[in-house]
Amino acid sequence: MLVWERPEPPDRPTPAPLSRERIVRAAIGLADADGLDAVSLRKVAAALDVGPMRLYGYIDTKEELLDLMVDAVHAEIRPTGDGWREVLRSLADTTRQAARRHEWLADLIGGRPQLGPNTLAGGEAVLAAMAGVDLDxxxxxVAAVNAYVIGAVRREITERRAERASGMDQEQWQVAFGPYLERTFATGRFPALAAVVRDGPHLDADETFRTGLDFVLDGIGARITK
Structure with missing residues (x-):
C-alpha cells in the first residue's frame, strides 16, 4: 500500500507527538537550510527530538519521505487563470517560485511520477483548464511545458549554487573571464558565438524564463488553433 493510502499509527501519549505532517515539515526545514544531504530519518528524528524508530510506521523509507516532501511543496504550486495559456503560465511560474524557495526541489522534480494528493490536484486543475482541446x-x-520548466529551473538553481560556491556574481564572473573570451574570439574561430556575446540580448533570469516560456506557449497555441 502506498504511503498516501496507508493510515498513520494510532496516537500515543508522549512528550513529542508525531504525525506525517510534522515529520515532513521537519524534513523540509532541514533540506531548505542545508540541501537534501541534510535529510535522513535519523536527522529528522533528531530535529523532532524523538528516536529514529519512532518514525517507522509513519514512513518506511527515505524514498517515501522524499515523495512526501515533494508533494507538500506541490501545495504551493496552484495553477490558476482563465483559459489554457494563463493556467499553463501559472503552472510554470508557481513551479519556478516553489523551486526558488526550496532549491532541493530542482534535484527531485521530474523524477518518477508523483502521485500525492497535492500533485494530483495541480494536474487536475491544468487538465480541467484545457477541457475541449483534443487530448492528442x-x-x-502539458508535457512540453513541464519539460521546459524542469530544465529551466534546474539550470537556474545550478547557476545560483555555482555563484554561491565561487563567491562571484555575474558581473564579477564577466570581469574574471571576459578577457579570456575576448582573446579567444579574436582568433576568428568562433564568429557566431562572438556575435551573440557582443551583440545578443543579455536577459536576466526572469526575462530568460518568461521569453522561453512564451516560445513554448506560442507553439502550443499554433497547434491548438489549427
Missing amino acids: TVVPA
Missing part, C-alpha cells in the same frame, strides 16, 4: 494535443502540450 493536451498531453504533449
Whole structure:
C-alpha cells in the first residue's frame, strides 16, 4: 500500500507527538537550510527530538519521505487563470517560485511520477483548464511545458549554487573571464558565438524564463488553433 493510502499509527501519549505532517515539515526545514544531504530519518528524528524508530510506521523509507516532501511543496504550486495559456503560465511560474524557495526541489522534480494528493490536484486543475482541446494535443502540450520548466529551473538553481560556491556574481564572473573570451574570439574561430556575446540580448533570469516560456506557449497555441 502506498504511503498516501496507508493510515498513520494510532496516537500515543508522549512528550513529542508525531504525525506525517510534522515529520515532513521537519524534513523540509532541514533540506531548505542545508540541501537534501541534510535529510535522513535519523536527522529528522533528531530535529523532532524523538528516536529514529519512532518514525517507522509513519514512513518506511527515505524514498517515501522524499515523495512526501515533494508533494507538500506541490501545495504551493496552484495553477490558476482563465483559459489554457494563463493556467499553463501559472503552472510554470508557481513551479519556478516553489523551486526558488526550496532549491532541493530542482534535484527531485521530474523524477518518477508523483502521485500525492497535492500533485494530483495541480494536474487536475491544468487538465480541467484545457477541457475541449483534443487530448492528442493536451498531453504533449502539458508535457512540453513541464519539460521546459524542469530544465529551466534546474539550470537556474545550478547557476545560483555555482555563484554561491565561487563567491562571484555575474558581473564579477564577466570581469574574471571576459578577457579570456575576448582573446579567444579574436582568433576568428568562433564568429557566431562572438556575435551573440557582443551583440545578443543579455536577459536576466526572469526575462530568460518568461521569453522561453512564451516560445513554448506560442507553439502550443499554433497547434491548438489549427
